[in-house]
Amino acid sequence: GQNIDQPTEMTATEGAIVQINCTYQTSGFNGLFWYQQHAGEAPTFLSYNVLDGLEEKGRFSSFLSRSKGYSYLLLKELQMKDSASYLCAVISQAGTALIFGKGTTLSVSS
Amino acid sequence: DTGVSQDPRHKITKRGQNVTFRCDPISEHNRLYWYRQTLGQGPEFLTYFQNEAQLEKSRLLSDRFSAERPKGSFSTLEIQRTEQGDSAMYLCASSGSGVETQYFGPGTRLLVL
Numbered sequence: 460g461q462n463i464d465q466p467t468e469m470t471a472t473e474g475a476i477v478q479i480n481c482t483y484q485t486s487g488f489n490g491l492f493w494y495q496q497h498a499g500e501a502p503t504f505l506s507y508n509v510l511d512g513l514e515e516k517g518r519f520s521s522f523l524s525r526s527k528g529y530s531y532l533l534l535k536e537l538q539m540k541d542s543a544s545y546l547c548a549v550i551s552q553a554g555t556a557l558i559f560g561k562g563t564t565l566s567v568s569s
Numbered sequence: 570d571t572g573v574s575q576d577p578r579h580k581i582t583k584r585g586q587n588v589t590f591r592c593d594p595i596s597e598h599n600r601l602y603w604y605r606q607t608l609g610q611g612p613e614f615l616t617y618f619q620n621e622a623q624l625e626k627s628r629l630l631s632d633r634f635s636a637e638r639p640k641g642s643f644s645t646l647e648i649q650r651t652e653q654g655d656s657a658m659y660l661c662a663s664s665g666s667g668v669e670t671q672y673f674g675p676g677t678r679l680l681v682l
Contacts (some may be wrong), residue, residue: 476643489668501673546611554668555625
């Protein structure tokens with residue numbers, strides 16, 4: 460089976476840096492995605508990691524360690540608009556469906 | 570292309586009624602997925618199409634649910650004899666072939682009274 464764990468909630472202040480962790484257990488690994496979802500809206504793609512290491516994209520970076528079954532999303536220079544749910548997902552063994560965690564709700568305050 | 574679109578955006582129905590949702594994927598994408606999301610949870614996979622062929626169905630997809638993609642373009646998801654437990658956001662996503670990023674539509678929020 461597959462299991463994705465991430466913290467339920469996190470809080471941070473504007474301008475700060477926050478790291479959202481995700482651990483996963485999968486039978487087979489085809490890649491890990493991070494999505495951002497604002498309340499009442501669709502998930503939007505942030506990053507994809509399939510090899511170990513750090514992928515940087517502007518204020519957002521994502522890290523993967525396949526041996527540890529671990530990933531994190533790093534958000535720098537936080538803005539109020541970053542308040543959202545952040546979803547960690549792995550691709551199913553068949554390489555089709557996304558298996559999501561429950562999401563981490565990030566609240567950014569001034 | 571403006572992305573994945575879904576219709577309707579909101580649907581309120583009474584228990585026992587049938588409902589149908591539509592999804593129009595990004596035009597060049599041949600893969601289409603349906604997910605269901607309830608409050609405080611991540612999306613859960615329901616089913617997947619490659620072109621017009623339905624290749625994978627989750628155990629979550631009971632006999633009351635049926636999905637089609639007749640010409641390999643838009644897709645419909647029908648729920649028969651709706652139950653209150655069907656209340657959720659129904660999300661559609663599309664992607665190209667292989668392990669590619671799935672792009673989500675705005676979702677259809679269903680409320681069953």
